[in-house]
Amino acid sequence: MTTHYLVLSALLFAIGGIGVLVRRNAIVVFMCVELMLNACNLAFVTFARQHGNIDGQVIAFFVMIVAAAEVVIGLAIIVTIFRTRRSASVDDASLLKY
Amino acid sequence: MITAPTIEYFALAPLLVIFGAAIIGVLVEAFAPRYLRRAIQIPLTLLSLVGAFALVILQTVRGVPTTPAAMGSVAVDGPTLFIWGTILVLSFVSVLLINDEDQFVPSAAAVPGSAEEEKAITEGAAHTEVYPLALFAIGGMLLFPASNDLLIMFVALEVMSLPLYLLCGLARRRRLLSQEASVKYFLLGAFSSAFFLYGTALLYGYAGTVDLAGISQALAVAGGTETLLIVGTALLGVGLFFKIGAAPFQAWKPDVYQGAPTPITALMASGTLVAAFGAVLRVFWVALGNDSWNWAPIMWGVAALTMVVGSILAITQTDIKRMLAYSSIAHAGFLLIGVMAVGDRGQNSLALSGLLFYLVTYGITTVGAFAVVTLVRDPGGEAWHLSRWAGLGKRSPKLAGLFAFFLLAFAGIPLTSGFFGKYAVFSSAVALGQGWLTGLVVLAVVASAAAAFFYVRVIVLMFFSDPSADGPTVVTPSWATSAVVGVSAFATVALGVFPQPVLDLAEKAAKTLFVQ
Numbered sequence: 001m002t003t004h005y006l007v008l009s010a011l012l013f014a015i016g017g018i019g020v021l022v023r024r025n026a027i028v029v030f031m032c033v034e035l036m037l038n039a040c041n042l043a044f045v046t047f048a049r050q051h052g053n054i055d056g057q058v059i060a061f062f063v064m065i066v067a068a069a070e071v072v073i074g075l076a077i078i079v080t081i082f083r084t085r086r087s088a089s090v091d092d093a094s095l096l097k098y
Numbered sequence: 099m100i101t102a103p104t105i106e107y108f109a110l111a112p113l114l115v116i117f118g119a120a121i122i123g124v125l126v127e128a129f130a131p132r133y134l135r136r137a138i139q140i141p142l143t144l145l146s147l148v149g150a151f152a153l154v155i156l157q158t159v160r161g162v163p164t165t166p167a168a169m170g171s172v173a174v175d176g177p178t179l180f181i182w183g184t185i186l187v188l189s190f191v192s193v194l195l196i197n198d199e200d201q202f203v204p205s206a207a208a209v210p211g212s213a214e215e216e217k218a219i220t221e222g223a224a225h226t227e228v229y230p231l232a233l234f235a236i237g238g239m240l241l242f243p244a245s246n247d248l249l250i251m252f253v254a255l256e257v258m259s260l261p262l263y264l265l266c267g268l269a270r271r272r273r274l275l276s277q278e279a280s281v282k283y284f285l286l287g288a289f290s291s292a293f294f295l296y297g298t299a300l301l302y303g304y305a306g307t308v309d310l311a312g313i314s315q316a317l318a319v320a321g322g323t324e325t326l327l328i329v330g331t332a333l334l335g336v337g338l339f340f341k342i343g344a345a346p347f348q349a350w351k352p353d354v355y356q357g358a359p360t361p362i363t364a365l366m367a368s369g370t371l372v373a374a375f376g377a378v379l380r381v382f383w384v385a386l387g388n389d390s391w392n393w394a395p396i397m398w399g400v401a402a403l404t405m406v407v408g409s410i411l412a413i414t415q416t417d418i419k420r421m422l423a424y425s426s427i428a429h430a431g432f433l434l435i436g437v438m439a440v441g442d443r444g445q446n447s448l449a450l451s452g453l454l455f456y457l458v459t460y461g462i463t464t465v466g467a468f469a470v471v472t473l474v475r476d477p478g479g480e481a482w483h484l485s486r487w488a489g490l491g492k493r494s495p496k497l498a499g500l501f502a503f504f505l506l507a508f509a510g511i512p513l514t515s516g517f518f519g520k521y522a523v524f525s526s527a528v529a530l531g532q533g534w535l536t537g538l539v540v541l542a543v544v545a546s547a548a549a550a551f552f553y554v555r556v557i558v559l560m561f562f563s564d565p566s567a568d569g570p571t572v573v574t575p576s577w578a579t580s581a582v583v584g585v586s587a588f589a590t591v592a593l594g595v596f597p598q599p600v601l602d603l604a605e606k607a608a609k610t611l612f613v614q
Contacts, residue, residue, distance in 0.1 A: 006303075013296055020289050029285055036292035043299035051306040056299075059249050059308065063295065066256045070288055073260045077267060077284050081277045083209050090285065093278040096353040
């Protein structure tokens with residue numbers, strides 16, 4: 001039965017991955033990364049159930065904490081560049097190239 | 099009944115010292131008055147690095163532990179201690195560069211070019227938060243190669259990366275570039291760590307544990323879902339290859355190296371690379387060592403692509419820091435050769451000692467080169483465009499000579515440390531005596547020759563063209579920057595002429611290999 005959860009987790013991960021590649025707003029890109037992390041959590045918890053040990057569930061907590069820390073840093077950076085450029089589009093930030 | 103876990107505090111002491119000092123640094127930011135902060139942070143940071151280094155030496159003298167610490171989650175073994183020593187030395191010299199005036203923004207919250215920023219500059223404001231942030235990053239760098247399970251490795255990866263994302267955005271000049279570098283590094287870094295995490299999840303699904311030794315045992319027992327193993331290894335590899343900047347995951351490196359404040363670039367280019375290679379070795383040798391026939395062909399392709407991309411694209415660069423970034427990409431490719439040179443125990447320790455030596459030589463030369471970059475200035479900041487460096491050899495021959503020397507070390511010319519580093523890694527790969535790896539070494543030598551072209555081009559530019567009238571000024575270095583340049587130059591010469599002591603040390607560290 002756990003297979004369904006794994007398929008869902010893979011789908012969420014893929015949606016997140018595609019979102020990072022196609023969306024332009026830095027905030028939305030970042031939300032897609034968070035979606036990928038949550039897909040990982042689902043996979044961890046499912047495997048924990050499958051193997052009958054709680055390692056995966058414990059890891060999910062760690063991942064949540066790390067994701068929270070990442071949000072703090074990420075929003076700080078995105079807000080800073082938004083204040084400078086009046087835009088959070090990742091396409092606009094194109095001074096560094098080649 | 100729950101039994102309390104045992105923690106070997108002595109083995110973990112260097113980590114605890116660094117993290118402890120970082121936390122004290124944060125408290126200093128909160129409670130100390132503004133005018134005192136700098137005077138407290140600098141000694142605190144430097145002393146904690148020295149203290150951690152002393153503890154590493156003490157542990158080496160007292161005998162290297164043969165079992166992992168903290169219930170098997172952190173492995174303090176020979177290679178770890180060597181890598182710790184290397185990272186601490188590189189961090190110490192990088193912090194001396196960070197300490198230099200005028201590298202960081204007075205107020206990160208002020209919009210570039212606004213009245214607010216003007217006010218912060220005239221008031222002489224400064225972000226002393228960079229010191230605790232750097233210490234957290236250094237602590238992450240120490241934990242990353244020492245972690246013995248994938249969860250600790252993921253946490254260490256984030257502890258190392260998150261402060262660096264912030265530090266990248268704090269350059270004093272050309273702030274738009276710096277902020278852009280920060281956003282790019284952050285988004286791509288978070289993306290890659292999501293891959294790392296999903297790889298961890300799949301390997302957990304395969305083995306039922308995230309312990310590196312446990313994964314290795316699960317590999318030895320037949321059974322388990324092969325798909326989980328292969329996809330998990332691939333995703334884990336994406337995360338790790340991103341951190342070392344191997345192609346096709348290298349795109350962030352030139353942008354971030356160019357935009358970040360140069361002292362932070364020096365810290366990233368040296369410390370992060372050493373730490374990330376330690377982690378790569380641990381994952382691919384300890385956990386997935388029994389599966390090398392699955393990952394080695396892919397890594398072969400990645401290594402070949404990395405050195406070709408690094409060497410070829412460096413030729414077209416006009417920004418000095420971007421050029422050094424591509425050079426760092428090429429070096430990551432050379433180092434990957436050593437990761438693939440696995441065989442029996444003797445062969446493994448030969449390859450490992452070669453890699454450790456290469457990391458030392460590359461790290462110290464890199465810090466020296468970036469230290470020189472901070473000294474050549476235009477009115478608007480560092481003279482980043484290569485054409486501005488024309489004729490520097492005639493205006494200030496000493497500085498240009500040192501920079502030329504660092505470039506020759508990158509190219510791997512004999513009598514510089516770079517030569518012995520390359521020799522140690524390449525010879526260990528050839529010693530394996532397998533055609534596919536020897537072929538890669540041949541490619542690496544060709545790529546080194548191509549890379550030598552653009553290093554020499556810069557040297558020719560500095561010494562054989564006339565300086566322009568409005569050329570950049572070479573600032574008089576502070577004692578700290580002169581010390582960094584001096585130490586790096588000395589190490590580059592010493593390791594090039596008389597490498598034996600450090601080679602012996604690397605060999606001793608590699609002898610026991612990684613503990614399981």
